[in-house]
Amino acid sequence: MNIDVERTVSALVGELEKSWNDADGLGFARPFAEDADFVNIRGEHFRTREAIGRGHQGIFDTIYKDSVVHYQLAALRAIAPGVLVAHVRSILKVPGGPLAGEHRSLFTMVLRQDPDALRIAAFHNTLVV
Amino acid sequence: MNIDVERTVSALVGELEKSWNDADGLGFARPFAEDADFVNIRGEHFRTREAIGRGHQGIFDTIYKDSVVHYQLAALRAIAPGVLVAHVRSILKVPGGPLAGEHRSLFTMVLRQDPDALRIAAFHNTLVV
Numbered sequence: 249m250n251i252d253v254e255r256t257v258s259a260l261v262g263e264l265e266k267s268w269n270d271a272d273g274l275g276f277a278r279p280f281a282e283d284a285d286f287v288n289i290r291g292e293h294f295r296t297r298e299a300i301g302r303g304h305q306g307i308f309d310t311i312y313k314d315s316v317v318h319y320q321l322a323a324l325r326a327i328a329p330g331v332l333v334a335h336v337r338s339i340l341k342v343p344g345g346p347l348a349g350e351h352r353s354l355f356t357m358v359l360r361q362d363p364d365a366l367r368i369a370a371f372h373n374t375l376v377v
Numbered sequence: 378m379n380i381d382v383e384r385t386v387s388a389l390v391g392e393l394e395k396s397w398n399d400a401d402g403l404g405f406a407r408p409f410a411e412d413a414d415f416v417n418i419r420g421e422h423f424r425t426r427e428a429i430g431r432g433h434q435g436i437f438d439t440i441y442k443d444s445v446v447h448y449q450l451a452a453l454r455a456i457a458p459g460v461l462v463a464h465v466r467s468i469l470k471v472p473g474g475p476l477a478g479e480h481r482s483l484f485t486m487v488l489r490q491d492p493d494a495l496r497i498a499a500f501h502n503t504l505v506v
Contacts, residue, residue: 285452285462291483291505293452293464323414323422327498328489331457333414335422354420356501358487360457369456372485372501376420 249324256366257334257359261319268317273305281360281367289353289375300371315342322354330361331369338373352376378453385495386463386488390448397446402434410489410496418482418504429500444471451483459490460498467502481505 260279267275277300280286286294286303294303308315323335333356340351355373359366389408396404406429409415415423415432423432437444452464462485469480484502488495 283454285464285485287464287483287485287501287503289503291481291503293483325412327487328457328460331460333487333499335414335416352420354416354422356414356416356485356499358456358462358499370462370485370487372416372503374416374418374420374501374503 249326253326253332254321254324257324257332258321260359260366260368261321261334261336265317265319268304268308268315271305271308271313273301273303273308276304277301279366279368280371281362281369284368285370285372287372289373311345311347312340312342313345315340317341332359332361332366333357334359337376378455382455382461383450383453386453386461387450389488389495389497390450390463390465394446394448397433397437397444400434400437400442402430402432402437405433406430408494408497409500410491410498413497414499414501416501418502440474440476441469441471442474444469446470461488461495462486463488466505 277297280297280300282297286300294300318339320337322337327333336355338353342348353373353375357368358370360369406426409426409429411426415429446469449466451466456462465484467482471477482502482504486497487499489498
């Protein structure tokens with residue numbers, strides 16, 4: 249993997265992490281393509297950047313209020329010209345409420361090089377048992 | 378979506394379903410690319426067609442013995458030339474053992490048009506809560 253590409257993806261993952269920790273739904277959605285797919289740990293399927301941002305703002309304000317996430321890029325490879333698959337490990341610490349505690353998950357991201365930026369085309373997350 | 382592409386993906390999903398129901402790990406792995414990624418409902422990450430086949434044969438012979446799965450292609454779109462993202466809903470019926478019962482899941486598949494066939498480059502599954 250080209251080191252510049254790896255840096256770009258790491259920066260994108262860092263942007264997701266920062267937006268989560270700032271409880272910023274709009275910021276969290278920014279790296280997604282406008283028509284992106286998102287499947288969460290409950291097997292719910294969202295579509296479009298707008299829905300992803302709105303859905304995340306909802307959980308940041310409620311069940312994941314004041315939570316802190318840490319993401320680590322675990323694997324990255326190109327599967328076609330301009331298309332990457334990344335695997336990211338997540339540790340989420342939730343201070344209170346029904347989901348209080350530490351939750352580990354692993355997500356797959358499909359990234360596409362658009363003319364102006366690398367964007368997330370599809371995202372799928374699963375809790376690590 | 379081109380109707381021929383949709384038929385090809387439906388056939389591939391049907392091949393996965395048949396191989397599961399035949400408890401055929403090698404057959405289940407056949408539509409995967411040699412270097413494919415696979416994340417299961419426990420957040421475990423497998424890599425390579427060979428590991429995917431071996432892992433599935435293991436569960437077909439034990440925890441999912443005599444289980445019957447039904448897959449339904451729920452969404453399909455092209456995200457780049459020769460690269461598709463599919464979302465598939467699964468209903469798994471397990472007749473006995475510690476996982477007896479019905480389990481619903483949703484998986485994302487990233488498909489790549491290789492010179493000789495359409496292959497699964499990445500697969501990620503999550504139980505539907």
